[in-house]
Amino acid sequence: xxxxxxxxxxxxxNFIHLCNPHLEKMQEDILYHFALGTGTxxxxxxxxxxxxxxxxxxxxxxxxxITYIAGELGLGSxxxxxxxxxxxxxxxxxxxxxxVLSVSHGMGIPSISIMLHELIKLLHHAKCSNVTIIRIGTxxxxxxxxxxxxxxxxxxxxxFKPQFEQVILGKSVIRSTDLDEQLAKELMQCSKEINxxxxxxxxxxxxxDFYEGQGRLDGAICLYTKEEKxxxxxxxxxxxxxxxxMESSVFAAMCNLSGVKAAVVCVTLLDRLKGDxxxxxHDVLVEYQQRPQKLVGYFIKKRLGKV
Amino acid sequence: xxxxxxxxxxxxxNFIHLCNPHLEKMQEDILYHFALGTGTxxxxxxxxxxxxxxxxxxxxxxxxxITYIAGELGLGSxxxxxxxxxxxxxxxxxxxxxxVLSVSHGMGIPSISIMLHELIKLLHHAKCSNVTIIRIGTxxxxxxxxxxxxxxxxxxxxxFKPQFEQVILGKSVIRSTDLDEQLAKELMQCSKEINxxxxxxxxxxxxxDFYEGQGRLDGAICLYTKEEKxxxxxxxxxxxxxxxxMESSVFAAMCNLSGVKAAVVCVTLLDRLKGDxxxxxHDVLVEYQQRPQKLVGYFIKKRLGKV
Numbered sequence: 001x002x003x004x005x006x007x008x009x010x011x012x013x014n015f016i017h018l019c020n021p022h023l024e025k026m027q028e029d030i031l032y033h034f035a036l037g038t039g040t041x042x043x044x045x046x047x048x049x050x051x052x053x054x055x056x057x058x059x060x061x062x063x064x065x066i067t068y069i070a071g072e073l074g075l076g077s078x079x080x081x082x083x084x085x086x087x088x089x090x091x092x093x094x095x096x097x098x099x100v101l102s103v104s105h106g107m108g109i110p111s112i113s114i115m116l117h118e119l120i121k122l123l124h125h126a127k128c129s130n131v132t133i134i135r136i137g138t139x140x141x142x143x144x145x146x147x148x149x150x151x152x153x154x155x156x157x158x159x160f161k162p163q164f165e166q167v168i169l170g171k172s173v174i175r176s177t178d179l180d181e182q183l184a185k186e187l188m189q190c191s192k193e194i195n196x197x198x199x200x201x202x203x204x205x206x207x208x209d210f211y212e213g214q215g216r217l218d219g220a221i222c223l224y225t226k227e228e229k230x231x232x233x234x235x236x237x238x239x240x241x242x243x244x245x246m247e248s249s250v251f252a253a254m255c256n257l258s259g260v261k262a263a264v265v266c267v268t269l270l271d272r273l274k275g276d277x278x279x280x281x282h283d284v285l286v287e288y289q290q291r292p293q294k295l296v297g298y299f300i301k302k303r304l305g306k307v
Numbered sequence: 308x309x310x311x312x313x314x315x316x317x318x319x320x321n322f323i324h325l326c327n328p329h330l331e332k333m334q335e336d337i338l339y340h341f342a343l344g345t346g347t348x349x350x351x352x353x354x355x356x357x358x359x360x361x362x363x364x365x366x367x368x369x370x371x372x373i374t375y376i377a378g379e380l381g382l383g384s385x386x387x388x389x390x391x392x393x394x395x396x397x398x399x400x401x402x403x404x405x406x407v408l409s410v411s412h413g414m415g416i417p418s419i420s421i422m423l424h425e426l427i428k429l430l431h432h433a434k435c436s437n438v439t440i441i442r443i444g445t446x447x448x449x450x451x452x453x454x455x456x457x458x459x460x461x462x463x464x465x466x467f468k469p470q471f472e473q474v475i476l477g478k479s480v481i482r483s484t485d486l487d488e489q490l491a492k493e494l495m496q497c498s499k500e501i502n503x504x505x506x507x508x509x510x511x512x513x514x515x516d517f518y519e520g521q522g523r524l525d526g527a528i529c530l531y532t533k534e535e536k537x538x539x540x541x542x543x544x545x546x547x548x549x550x551x552x553m554e555s556s557v558f559a560a561m562c563n564l565s566g567v568k569a570a571v572v573c574v575t576l577l578d579r580l581k582g583d584x585x586x587x588x589h590d591v592l593v594e595y596q597q598r599p600q601k602l603v604g605y606f607i608k609k610r611l612g613k614v
Contacts, residue, residue, distance in 0.1 A: 020529040029525065032585045075447065090367045091414065101371055107398065108322045108417025110553050120527035158474040167465040169531055170521045206514075210421045212475045220427035221564055222327040224476055230516040234478040243496045246417050278339045 016124040016131065017259040021169040029125065031118040035088030038125055045125035051099040052300050053119065053133045055112070056292075057247070058091035059104040065136065065293050066095035071259065072297045073306065074097055100300060105247065109208060112247040116254045120295075123260075132183065133255055133262045134299075136292035139204070139245035140214060141268025142237045146280065147288045149197060149295060151184050151242070152204040152264035155248035160239040162203065164249040175253040177206075180261040187263055190299045193307075202242025204264060206249035214244050216276040233272055243268050265292045279287050314597040316521060323438065324430040336432065338425040345432055353392075354433035358406040358609050360426065360440045362419070363599075365555070366400035366411040371602050372443065373402035373409040377603045380405055380613065407607060412442075412554065417514060419554040423561045430567075439461065440562055440569045441492065441606075443599035446552040448575025449544045452505060454595045456602060458494050459486055459511040461569035462545070462555035465520065466511070467546040471556040482560040484513075485488040487568040488491030494570055497606045500614075504598050507551030511571060513556035521551050540579055550575050572599045 024110035028039035041102075054069075056062050061083065070076040075098045085094040092115055092293065094134070095102045103119060105112040123131055126171050141148055154162040155177040164175045184201055191199035213220025215229040246265045268287045279286070301307045330336065335346035343350070361376075370389065377383045380534050382405045392401040397415055399422050402409045406565035412419040428439055461469040462484040471482045491508055518526025522536040541552075554565060555571045561571035574595045576585050585592070608614045 020527060022529055023526040026525065030584050030586055059398050090365050106413045106415075106418055107421060108413075108415045110515050110517070110520075111413055111418050112417025113515075114414060117473055117518045117526040117528070124527075135319070159477045166516065166519065167514070169522055169535060170466045170542075181330075207474070208417050208420075209473065211424045212473065213417075215476055217327075217329040219424040220325055220327060220431075220559065221424070222329055226329070228476060236479075254528065274415070277337050279337055283460065 008127040014129045016120055017127060018121065018124050019257050023121070029121060031122055033091040033114050034086045034094065034118050034122065036086070036122065040065050043122060043126040047096070047101065047122060048097055050096070050101045050123065050126065050128050050151065051131060051183050053101045054296060055103045055105050055115070055133065055135055056136045057105060057138070058108050061289060062093055062102045062104045063095055066100070068293055069100050069102070069297050069300065071096040072301055073100070073304070087193060108246045108270065109206070109250045110280070113250045113254065116251065120254065120258045120260070129305060130258055134296050135247060135251055135264045135266070136296050137245055137247065137264070137266040138269050138289060139266040140270055140272045141243050142233055142241055142272050144200065144212065144242060144271060145198060146268055146270050147197060147291065148268050149191065149199040149291050150199045150204060150243040150266055150268060151187050151199065152179055152266070153201050153250055154178065155182060155241070155252045155264065156194050156208050156241060157204050157249060158207050160236060160241060164253040176256055178256055179230060179252050179263060183261050183263045187265060187295060187299055190297050190302060192292060194298055199295070200242055203240040204240045204248045204266065205236055205244045207244060207246055213271045214272070219278045221275050227292065230273070244272065264300040265295055267291045312578060312609070320455060321436045322434060323427055325428065325431050326564050334351060336428060337571050338429055340396060340421050341393045341396040341401065341425050341429065343429065348510070350433040354429060355410065356406055357403070357408045357409045357430065357433065357435050358438060360410065360431070361443055361603060362410045362412050362440065363420070363443045364412060364414050368411045368596060369400060369411045370402055373407070374405050375600055376407050376604050376607065377404040379590060379608055380407070380484070380611070386612070392533065395470070408569065415553045416513070416557045416562070420557045420561065422546050427561065427565045427567070438567055440567050441603050442554065442571045442573070443556055444513070444552055444554065444573040445581045445596060446550040446573040446575050447577055448550050449540055449548055449579050451507065451549060451575050451578060453506065453577050454598065455505040455575050456498065456598050457511060457550040457573055458491050458506065459555055459573070460491060460508050461510045462486065462513050462559045463510050463546070463548060463572065464516050464556060465512065467548065471560040478596060483563055484556045484559040485563055486559050486570060490568050490570045494572060494602060494606055497609060501601065501605055503601065506602070508548055510547040511555045511573065512543055512551045513553060514550045514553055515557045521579070525583045539582065551579065572602055574598045606611055
């Protein structure tokens with residue numbers, strides 16, 4: 001596949017690259033978890049103009065984002081409902097306004113990985129070009145004031161290595177989790193221009209579990225001490241980790257292989273050096289979750305020359 | 308924790324066991340992803356009578372199940388709506404009727420693991436006893452007619468080992484994925500009594516990915532041949548695997564450690580030796596997905612002396 005990427009011409013590089021020679025032989029492609037397909041939907045007509053894809057765990061947050069961005073871009077009448085394009089399934093929700101697609105991905109690497117396989121195929125079938133994908137999510141911070149936003153430099157695993165390990169046909173495969181450096185800097189510049197909340201560029205640790213996998217003491221199972229937990233989180237901090245979430249590694253790995261520029265922008269809901277429970281009030285948490293949306297909304301407006 | 312389990316008296320064994328000494332010291336426990344908590348909800352009053360917990364990936368399927376079981380048990384008036392107990396969040400959906408709780412868990416090990424941590428704590432806080440948990444799900448079959456139901460004997464990993472590997476504080480921990488043998492036999496007996504669809508007891512392979520992780524040729528990325536895929540699936544079949552899904556290993560491991568009897572009952576939507584795409588009609592797939600519900604509904608009725 002790497003050879004395949006190297007052989008692409010510059011023109012081709014702007015399109016979505018499918019690292020799968022088998023797909024060419026398929027008559028029809030059913031995107032099962034979206035309830036969409038090449039045989040049932042005119043994907044180029046529906047999605048061909050997409051330039052920005054924003055993804056996040058919660059379906060209602062991704063619906064709120066499309067309403068927000070529609071307002072910011074002056075597209076669609078205020079108060080109008082944006083239909084869920086994936087209404088035929090409850091696995092994911094998808095919304096579109098102008099060049100912006102907003103898709104939910106659930107929680108965890110396997111859930112976002114299913115979504116990304118089908119999203120990348122969708123963008124390819126739709127003949128989209130020059131697409132930027134940004135994950136806007138929530139996370140636990142390390143050594144940051146709650147509400148701070150982290151733009152991911154590198155996504156690292158639970159041993160702080162910038163890699164994603166995956167089992168394919170029973171064998172372990174290691175993939176790079178590089179993200180687009182220029183895009184991260186561009187987003188950081190946007191945050192400076194907005195100047196409304198603390199934003200940092202830092203490493204993001206991606207784990208397979210929220211409780212034991214992130215060193216929490218408040219799960220149904222916990223067989224380590226508070227001191228062992230804190231030592232682990234301090235080591236993470238010293239290695240450059242500023243927040244912990246559960247999707248960035250496979251997101252970076254898959255966008256890399258597909259030749260799509262990608263970024264991860266997450267707000268921190270608490271400082272894990274100070275606790276484990278998410279105990280801020282509902283209103284405070286709602287405002288925190290709007291910060292990545294504001295930042296990415298501003299970025300999109302700027303890219304479209306509307307700032 | 309194993310010592311702790313061995314020290315439990317028989318009476319204690321009927322309650323939910325929390326493998327976490329830190330929880331006793333907490334004044335309040337916020338079950339964040341359920342939008343429930345000990346400080347805001349009377350959990351014993353709300354959930355103390357729960358004896359059967361059914362979990363599945365899709366929220367709408369778990370809503371359909373509670374409507375179905377309410378009808379079967381003659382509880383609640385026909386056509387009445389069952390409110391979503393977790394309406395304060397869109398991470399999971401939860402419904403209850405009499406002694407039956409129905410909870411969605413999303414897709415993949417991390418997503419079900421967050422739900423199970425909070426569910427096990429909820430059942431403990433509610434002082435529930437003699438609880439049986441059953442996952443009713445969908446899966447890909449191997450060498451079975453589509454629509455067949457598999458009751459899991461052992462949940463195995465992508466190398467066919469009956470274990471769940473988890474990273475805790477950066478170190479790998481291996482946990483047993485044993486399921487209750489007696490419960491599996493009891494469910495098999497129920498299927499014989501219903502006599503409506505093919506049911507087998509077999510091993511279930513649990514993977515972290517739907518496409519490459521299950522040897523599919525139709526993902527956005529695929530770097531192996533059809534022959535390599537088929538060899539892998541045949542090896543799985545020879546080792547006793549009859550279906551593949553994405554949640555059973557951590558489900559078995561966590562129920563084991565918490566002293567809860569657990570079973571996994573999944574319908575197979577296709578035969579992976581014959582293809583990768585889920586191309587059956589909507590109506591056929593809907594009927595398939597009702598089969599685990601029928602089987603587990605009959606089991607609950609029988610346990611309650613209503614058959």
